[in-house]
Each structure stands twice: as structure tokens, then as C-alpha cells.
Amino acid sequence: MRQEKADKLLRKWQRILGLQDWRIKLVVDAIPDDMALRDVDGEAIWTECKKTALVRILRQDCYGDRIVPYDFERILVHELLHLKLCLLGESGNELQDRYVHQLIDDLARAFAEVENYDENDD
Numbered sequence: 449m450r451q452e453k454a455d456k457l458l459r460k461w462q463r464i465l466g467l468q469d470w471r472i473k474l475v476v477d478a479i480p481d482d483m484a485l486r487d488v489d490g491e492a493i494w495t496e497c498k499k500t501a502l503v504r505i506l507r508q509d510c511y512g513d514r515i516v517p518y519d520f521e522r523i524l525v526h527e528l529l530h531l532k533l534c535l536l537g538e539s540g541n542e543l544q545d546r547y548v549h550q551l552i553d554d555l556a557r558a559f560a561e562v563e564n565y566d567e568n569d570d
Contacts, residue, residue: 449477454505454524458472458474458503465525466532467528470531471499471500471501476520477507478505478506480506488506490504490524491503492531494530501531503524521560521563522557522559525555526556529552533548
């Protein structure tokens, strides 16, 4: 994805999610070796008190054969939701942390589907 288009999507979703006060650096077309985490399609590394974040999104040709098709916007929304809900993350309670991550993924998928919904598909 072109950086210009990605930055436009970032600004759009920052507005929708109420994250305009966050300073976010978006890295598009990351390769697996760029990621701090393994086997992810995106990641967000943040400092909540400063409201700053680095968001990396895996480039499509590194995505591989997965059940869920590659969707840049869904991945971006997922990572931004981590920022929105950052106070709920990494609680030390493994079950709670897994549940919050699942909730973030469910919301990201729903938001992306609604955004791309075509009323003619009914």
C-alpha cells in the first residue's frame, strides 16, 4: 500500500475512534523481521502517557496463506483499537488479556466490514 493512502486511512480512523490527540507513526509494508512480535499481521507499540505510538503493518506479499484474507484497513483498525483500549491491555491476567485481544479483533473486523458494506450485496 502506498504511504499516502495509508496515512489518509490513518487520519480517517483516528477521527472515527477519537484518537486525534495521539501522535502515530505508521509503517506500511513491514516485513516479518521488522516486527517486534512474531506471526502477526500488525503491531502497535505505544506510550500511553505521551499518547505516542508506532504502528507497523505487514506487507501483503508476506501475509501468507491464512484463513482470514489480507485487509490493510482491518489490520490498521485493529492496531488503533489497541491504542483506544490500551488501559485494558497487559493486565497480568492471561485470560483477561486474551479476551480483550479477541474483543479488539471482533470490533476491527466489524468496523472494517461496515465501512466496506455495499447495500447492493443484500
